[in-house]
Amino acid sequence: MAEVEKIEDIEFKWGTKKGIGGKNKDIQFYKSFTYDGEQYDLYDCVYLYKEGESEPEIGKIIKIWETQHGIKRVKILWFFRPCEIFNFLGDKEILENELFLASGKGQGLADLNPLEAIAGKCNVLCISKDKENPQPSDEELQKADFVFYRTFDVAQRKIMDKIEGKISELDVKFLFNRMNIQKPAGNLNVDLGKNEICGNATSNETKVPSNQNSFKEHVNLETTGNSVDKQKLSSVEKRISAVGLKSSEMDKIDERQLDVSNPKTLLSSEVKSREDEAILGKVLPRKLEVEEKGRSIRDTSDLDNRPTKKAKLDTSKVSSDNRKSNEQRRVEVEEKSNSRNNNAILEHTQPKMVKMNALTSTKVFTNKSRSSEHKHKINANGSYTKALLPIASLVEERCKLKGVEDIIGIDKNPTKMMKLDGKVTIFSNDKLPSHGDTKKKAHKVLSPSSSTIDGKCKRKDGGESLALEKDFKKKMKVGDKSTNLSIGKPPRPSPRLPQNKVQKFDDQMLEVTRRLDASNVDGNDLKAPSPIAFGVDDSLGKHKGPFKKMKSDVEAPRLSNRELCEESPTRSQIKSQKLDGDVVEVAQRPDADRRKWFKEFPWQERMQTAHEQGTLVLLQNLDPAYTSAEVEDIVWNGLEESCTAKMIQQTANSSPYSGQTLVILKTREAAKKVVRKLDEGCLLLSNGRPLVGSIATTSYSTEKRPNFFGHLVIDKLRHPMLHEREMKEAVSTSHFSQPNTIEYDMSMEWCAQQEKSDLLWKNLYKQQWKEVKELKAELKAK
């Protein structure tokens, strides 16, 4: 009996009847039907597009019926994709195109759907080794879209390795492969599905799959309003998700996407090729994140040399998007792993992330709207950067060149930053590698345009000391570029001249950052510095010596800058990123090597002594992503003090947006001066945050025995002879707590307590972040 109906011009025909049922015996069950030219039988696997999602779900038809009113319905038993349940996968291995059948009882097991929701057939083979399951041949396996042999119990939230019993009141034998060879998946519809998927990609839709945790960032991406690159990204992401676990089809889509614009393809194809590995079942989001980042790096470097602002802006957006997405993914993965069914936390972070994104994106926009001179510096690695620094394009190119040179000189060695002090006699040698393994890469530190006046004298002295330095024996490894730099220094109309020289010690790296703000020193003559620089270079020679290098820079540029600043304070604040002639310097005393043993001192001791001497300063409100070395640079450049710094490592309870550093200065006076300066003036860092400093108070006591809450002991059982040493030597055990013990209950209480305090912290930081943001918004010039 066939009824032909036209439903939205899609052909439909009922097939074999199965029986009558329902309350009033008015429901007709069927065994098969033809829809849109495709015949579907009971227990076939199909694609379904859920409303609002662009990603199809896969399910097995386990009931087909029509009500008396002519409403056709199917009951679908769901398959889970690995990415949907990776939380519960743990360490298990997953096949490339494996799915998990839903089992158990509860939500997510099966759903009733209108028949029209079916989008196409899907070839899912069961490869379970159950004896009732006909094993598919190799040929069939090749043709199959997906396979499954395990189930996911929705109630217990666990992977079950065996398919047995009943699933959704259906004997599992119905869920195995059928005896006869499965009909090949209808090409038409499947292609349709594929086309749809790819069509989505190419048409730059911005709809995003919302049911996949790993792509949650899309939601956030949307909120940033970066349309162009969002599309780029989302289409790439879409491709990732759309292609799903079909390796064979990936190639097809690859080809199809080749027509798309280059950068996109670059992004997509590369991402795609990684996908295979990523989808190989390990932690999806993370892998994707790595690759995405890899992509963004490459992207940014590719696009870097394009002098156009637009490109930069785009890529910076891309990278910022990437950054955001990476960040979110990271946070998300973290959140997932932290969840003890605590959705509240997830909800909290979501808006927070959104907010942060909004912030970074608004930053992007506001920066863009700034004067045309400003460009965005592309941050290659996104993670926590808030700083988008403007730099002229030409300079940037040169920077890249320099950057390469710098990077060449880098290796994993402790680095030193030497400073040239105005007082010639004092050589800041205590700037020896304080942290044993600190690696310092050449980076550019830009000093402020306006500095205090006393620096002036220093500069002049600097010139003198330069001369003095010449007397020292130095071997300097000066890259060729550096000489170019010094030569090329002189007044250049607009571009800034970054001069990065990296010199290598045998195991120390000096990094020199120097910039001449030629653009702002229009009238100023930079000739003064040049000869000296030349002189220095000459005297130092271009020895590629492996020993101390000294780089003395001239502070004259700063002089000129300063003059400029004094003239036009307003200008200076607008051009806040004026590059200054930084001093980088560092004169290293000939007996610096002898002092190397300083670096062996553990930080703790030095901190103690510093604390006693009153030279320990605590700097707060830093970007937590800074490294100790960068802090040292900042202190040097901004406060003209040399120091050793140590970023305080963040813990779970640390503020995610504000970091702290402990800084040891040379003298107590220096410490006081620093604190005073920071108090009176405002040293504004590039992310719009003023540095806060105070004399550190650390009562680091090694004597007191820490009193830890939560580890309970039963007094009576404690061995009377047990004292501290013995306790330490006693074998400590670790174990998972079993649910049937008192211990378990108590530990649950602790967990609850932990969750509570986590929430507390989160809210606190959210609140603080909000306050900071509000205040920052008042800043006129950033």
Add this chain to the structure above:
Amino acid sequence: MALEAEYAAFEEKVKRTVYLDNLSPHVTELVVRKAISQFGTVKNIHFIPNYLESRNNIPLCALVEMENPRQANAIVLDISQKPFMIGGMPRPVRAREAKPEMFEDRPPKPGRNIEFRWVEPEDPDFEVVNNLKLLAKDHAIEVDIALDLQLKDEKKLAQRQQGALKANHEKYEIINGVITDGTAKRLANRYHIRVADDW
């Protein structure tokens, strides 16, 4: 590109690292190593030193570097779902993914520039920046207070549990005592109550 390569290597390390929290200060590296070795290969353990806090009862935190990110994730997932104790009970440790900021020696992110400027008092922004500074200081104090609160709560919980534990223990001791010295049996005989055979 070595800069970026190094940073990439660092990031990769971050991914492989688990951040453990709520460790007792008594716990040594060996203990942690043994404990976590049950999950996979431990490459490195680094305790996060606590310089600032003057309190001496902050739980310890450690960064445990594993062989590969999969192991790290497995640990985080496992510990999040079932309470895992190290070196004492019943307070379970907490495991999270590590973040770059938690590490001590990390390479700076390549391509990042730090800029700063001194904001002069004449600068119209001075006011705002000053307020930002004060705000930052306030926040630091708030953080302190929050930490105090947290510790206070924890202390309360610990004491409560200790009390409950003690009471339970005494209860069991009594019961045990009564059984072992035969009182229970004799009483049972007296009242003609059947007792279990193993008493």
